[in-house]
Amino acid sequence: MVNKENLTMLTDFYEITMANGYLLSGMKDDIAYFDMFFRRIPDRGGYAIMAGVEQVVDYLDNLEFTDEDIEYLRSKNSFCEEFLDYLKNFKFECDVWSVPEGTPIFPHEPLVTVRGPVIQAQFVETMILLVINHQSLVATKSNRIVRAAQGRPVMEFGSRRAHGTAAAIFGARASYIAGCCGTACTISDRDYDIPALGTMAHSWVQMFPDEYTAFKKYAEIYPQNCILLVDTYNVLKTGVPAAIKVFKELKPAKMGIRIDSGDIAYLTKRARRMLDEAGLEDCSITISNSLDEYIIRDVIFEGAKIDAFGVGERLITAMSEPVFGGVYKLSALEKNGKIIPKIKISENVEKITNPGFKTLYRLYDKESHKALADVMTLDGETIPEVDGYEIFDPNAIWKKKKLDNFYVKNLRVQLFKHGKRVYDCPPIEEVKKYCADQMETLWEETLRFENPQTYYVDLSRKLWNVKNQLIEEHNAK
């Protein structure tokens, strides 16, 4: 069972102030387009991972103002009765497009586009940003950590340091999409099919007279998955010897030890030797102590003997950079069926928005299936799959490149059509697999932790012209 809390009122207060304002200005049915996009990849990485779409769909599908909400808003003495009536009879009427979950994404791309009555398209800003920013942040960080582990399983263990309950639940979900093999968070398993894992804390060991007794009891109860925590007192002097004794006596089907403190490289090498000398080559070693991609890379480099990682606080909070800076900007108006592109100017070139209603394409090499570039176009434009197609850097248009032997994919799907949900969110296993497959389309140069190559995100000539014209019009004022 998933608790579908009504989160309609989880919105910045100004969304409501503006909504009431649009209604009173006779603009409530004016059609507007908003894009969600981000400007910087966390951790100076080369890519991010899209996540949270399913929760956005749920939110939009359940938008509803209860009598209590209306009463609450009336009590603020700021909103007119006509507006409160509008909310009472609220019916979501927008079109929504989005990049599917698990897709590698890049700065400036329209990840989500909402088209509809401005009063509505504006209102949903807060939750779209909140959900996509959070899950994409954790998915991106998790994917880095998983890649650092080089094929060894990574488990998400961070609930206790998550920023509230939803951060634990959906952080587990995002990390699973991005490559983790499971979570410690039980409710994420019950509600979102993320496999939950976990065996014992130090307190289990402390509750018994000694480690041997604690381990033996555990092995008797859980012979199918007997991972013993060996660092309550002293890993090498007491923990590992007690575990070995129990494993040899009881021969559990699955044996492992977990070390949660100390010098990982040293302890795992020594523990591995002790286990091997006891004939317990099958016994796995799991590590879990303030890990992230950098520490994991380092201990593997140092030759630590590790079979699996449990990663907590640095994953669930994306500690090294805990903000995914997605924004939600007006990109166009629609009057009498005609789309009027809008732009937000800034002195900082990178902060000027891409105007208009856009389509986002990804171009893949026909042989290697690697992603070559993403191209934004105006809606309705297509990209011909012909040799010699020219892309150019939108901020330095003399930098051109001709592409041959490629195919084109429209990167986005439609989620809502005139307020009606038209998208079935795929099962989590499918999303996870899609993410892994899409990661295969990225070049090594983009995946690097340090100084990755910047992936091309370009504009079609038409879109670039529209943008440039708006900039020039603005400067002429």
Add this chain to the structure above:
Amino acid sequence: MVNKENLTMLTDFYEITMANGYLLSGMKDDIAYFDMFFRRIPDRGGYAIMAGVEQVVDYLDNLEFTDEDIEYLRSKNSFCEEFLDYLKNFKFECDVWSVPEGTPIFPHEPLVTVRGPVIQAQFVETMILLVINHQSLVATKSNRIVRAAQGRPVMEFGSRRAHGTAAAIFGARASYIAGCCGTACTISDRDYDIPALGTMAHSWVQMFPDEYTAFKKYAEIYPQNCILLVDTYNVLKTGVPAAIKVFKELKPAKMGIRIDSGDIAYLTKRARRMLDEAGLEDCSITISNSLDEYIIRDVIFEGAKIDAFGVGERLITAMSEPVFGGVYKLSALEKNGKIIPKIKISENVEKITNPGFKTLYRLYDKESHKALADVMTLDGETIPEVDGYEIFDPNAIWKKKKLDNFYVKNLRVQLFKHGKRVYDCPPIEEVKKYCADQMETLWEETLRFENPQTYYVDLSRKLWNVKNQLIEEHNAK
């Protein structure tokens, strides 16, 4: 209305594995004591702020395993039927003590203590840590930011960058307790009485032909609170002039401008002069652009003309250090009514736990009412309010200090007695006021952002003896 989602299953899987194990080991009714404490103050600060107690109380008061939960657990094929029956008839029987919300707290203090059947006292670990860690993190960060603003109001604007919905809702709550004057998060107002605030986004301005038209429309609709966003195009050339024109024409009751980008010090000084020259000395200036305590301190130092701050991502994620590292450790067992202290040893002295069932006292100076020291004692000990009471550094016992003219307060309250709630969580305004009052008891030296004085957190002689004896017994093994 507060959505009371049943979060019983938001628990690390190993809590359930251990619970089933305790039952099968005949230990389910063994009485254990667990302490929640933290070891390091984020941002190398001198104090932290306790928050989240109300949500912990709600969680514990609503612990319940539904049929669906039981069915889910059965499907894992790891738990015995006797255990599933136990969960079905689960009744919370623990005693719980806690430091009240809004209290300044320090490392190693038992912030929460849970006493009860080990199977239960262990089970609640994940949520107690998750909730207190999250809200204390945000309260602590917010308090720093509020102090940097030196009396100017600080509003919490971070929902869109929060780590999920609960982080937005309860982050707003924690920040309000710690000194913010309100939030952008509407649902936190509806459900937790945190005043919600907000006027307009850039898109409002973009929806009209020009700033003057956009501002005028807004001022007509909201004359009582007319804060205009002046940086959509150019703050000084177009934004502020348009705002001045509208303010002079319509004379709204409350006038203000908000600047969300650019060089804060320069723009606010220039804007202030323009407003004053137009006779609009009453018009306030609000700033909101990736702020934190360091930037706020700097721009005030630089002479920026700011009346209020809106702080978003760096507050709601506690960006500079997004982890509050609270842990939950076994501190004692109880056999035949006798408490047996337990200790967790570590090579790192700071990581050795404080054993036993403890009381936490704070000693205040009778004249200044400043907090002099906190002292942990064994339960039942009192601290005599007599001159010459000696405290000592538990890690360097030759460092002693005699205290005169002080009074003593037991810092904790009981929340649950044999599973029954015995504590009424105070209204949020009371918590907020309590926090502000308690902050007054700290010395300037503790409040410093850089290199604060370490506040004394000591052990009574008796508790120190118990701890030391356990360490020596352990070393003798």
